[in-house]
Amino acid sequence: MQTHLAPEFKDSREGRAAEAILRKCVHCGFCTATCPTYQLLGDELDGPRGRIYLIKQMLEGAEVTRSTQQHLDRCLTCRNCESTCPSGVDYGQLVEIGRQLVDERVKRPVAEQAQRWLLKEGLTSPLFGPAVKAGQALRGLLPAALQNKLPVNGNPDSGAWPTRTHARKVLMLAGCVQPTLAPNINAATARVLDAAGIQVLLAPKAGCCGAVRSHLGDPQGGLDDMRRNIDAWWPQVECGEVEAIVMNASACGLAVKEYGHALAHDPAYAERAQRISALARDLSELLPDLVAALQSQLAGAKLPRVAFHPPCTLQHGQKLRGGIESQLRTLGFEVEIAGEESHLCCGSAGTYSVLQPELAYPLRDRKLGHLGKLDAEVIASANMGCIQHLQSGTETPVRHWVELLDAALQTRGR
Incomplete structure (x- = not known):
């Protein structure tokens, strides 16, 4: 052109x-x-x-x-x-x-400016947890698009975090909203990796990956979030203590993999950002190692029939397709993917489902229609936003795939 x-x-x-x-x-x-x-x-x-x-x-x-x-x-x-x-x-x-x-x-209407400001500041704030509790108490007064983002039955339980140490170590990004809205995803990740001989470390000062602010019209704020995370991770990266930085939300994984591009113009951070991006891994990229380590531990386990929804940030952003489904099948899960429109977005797209509900919900229902044809016991995905959005439209449980693996391991009495 x-x-x-x-x-x-x-x-x-x-x-x-x-x-x-x-x-x-x-x-x-x-x-x-x-x-x-x-x-x-x-x-x-x-x-x-x-x-x-x-x-x-x-x-x-x-x-x-x-x-x-x-x-x-x-x-x-x-x-x-x-x-x-x-x-x-x-x-x-x-x-x-x-x-x-x-x-x-182009200046946005005042109400729109306020909504976007509240999202970018609220979702990334340390006060997000207390705000969620207040929202649950006032649930009936909130717009439907916000109600659908809140856990229905109080704060979900995350279970125990493993305490063993291992020679193999990875850093994990806990995320900004996931620890409050779906804490079991992080805990399940730590337990599954522990069972495979990999220790999960958290950097307390790491927070939002930067995508929230970047996508809500605050690119400089997004870059500042990226710089903060690089600073938080750098001591363990520089000394070679960790082999990877793992994200169990595919949207965050995509964002961190693009730190090198986003900060290429910043002489103080460009080189470190490239290093961080090179170490970034979606959790699914560790699955080949996990399969080899966990196969015997899952022998004979009763595993559910799974309908898998691949997030856009996984299949189109990170270009990771088919790996989760095939590796879970190797572990004994019965996994199907909707043959129709599996490439299409479910409508979550971060804050999109709050800002554009008139488009987000028809896309959700369209996706659930295809997934429902698979007659699965559980729907699985790889991104918390997709999981929440899909769950708001179905009675079928929607879980992160690592939670299914964790539950199977616990059933086997690990």
Whole structure:
């Protein structure tokens, strides 16, 4: 795609980065066929190609309007279009640049500003836990989109954290909201890795991966979160104590794997960010080691029938496809994946389901319709946002796959 940047963008870092991405696009439209919002709305401007045109026009000096902002807001950033694109367009990076530049030029309504501020500050705050308890007490007064994010039966139990030490050690990012809303995911991860001879370490000063602020119009705040995490992890990384930094939320894993790109312009952090990204692993990438270590421990265990939902951040962002399903089958689980539209987003997309419920819930119901055909005892996924969003629309239990593995190990009396 040929571009002619306006003077204000020609020499900017964002302008140069966007131009390089735009030049890869060949207008083919393959991306449109796999875009969830285009499938729902049927509007070219609510598909990747249309949004690319809007960003291109802005960079070439065209007027930016509230309509432009809304079309970019409706993008789930699921990156399905990247998996489809034959030209390798880095759409995820481009839409983030576009959103940042549009937000600098178009003022949002006051109520919208307040909602986005509360999300980015509230979800990443140490006060998030107490706020959740207050929200549970006042549940009936909250909007449905927020009610669906709160645990129904008080605070879920996480069980015991392992105390053994092992020669093999990994750092794990606990996350910002997961320790409050779904603490068993982290504890289950630690127990499963412990059973395989791997010790989980936590850096107390590490927090949000940076995605929340970055996706809510605060790119500098997102970069600060990334820098804080790098500082928190660096002592154990520098001395070689850990072999990897593990994320059990695929959205966080994608974010940390992109620290090197996000901080490439920062001379104080660029080199360390690259090192951190090189060490970042989605928990599923450890599964081959876990299978070898745990197979005998699971022999004879009664395992549930599982319908697996692969998060977009796993299959399209990290490009990790099929590994969880195949390794769980090796361990004895009966795992199926919906044959129809397994590539499409469930509508969670971080804070998207709060900000765009009129699109998020039809996508959820569409996904659950396909998963329901598998007649499974449990739905499994690899990202807390997807798990919560799907659970709000079904009576079938929705769990992280590592919780299923942990439960099976505990059943065997480990």
